[in-house]
Amino acid sequence: MSSEQDQPRAATNIIVDAYEKAIAQGIPPETVATAALSTAIGLMVQIHGEDLVAKTIEDIPHKVRAGTFTHE
Numbered sequence: 743m744s745s746e747q748d749q750p751r752a753a754t755n756i757i758v759d760a761y762e763k764a765i766a767q768g769i770p771p772e773t774v775a776t777a778a779l780s781t782a783i784g785l786m787v788q789i790h791g792e793d794l795v796a797k798t799i800e801d802i803p804h805k806v807r808a809g810t811f812t813h814e
Contacts (some may be wrong), residue, residue, distance in 0.1 A: 761774050783795065786798070
């Protein structure tokens with residue numbers, strides 16, 4: 743990895759590849775997305791603790807409604 747700035751992009755690419763592989767194996771996209779979200783939150787809790795993660799994700803409903811996660 744060339745720099746810390748490249749790490750988020752590399753991680754995203756790896757996750758997207760895994761997502762596409764799961765869908766290609768016949769797992770419904772909504773099941774893959776739910777599993778990915780649950781896994782990500784669980785890992786964040788392991789790393790940062792429940793209180794910090796809960797605080798961090800408090801704004802997610804607002805961000806969803808604002809289109810932050812809407813992809814073309």
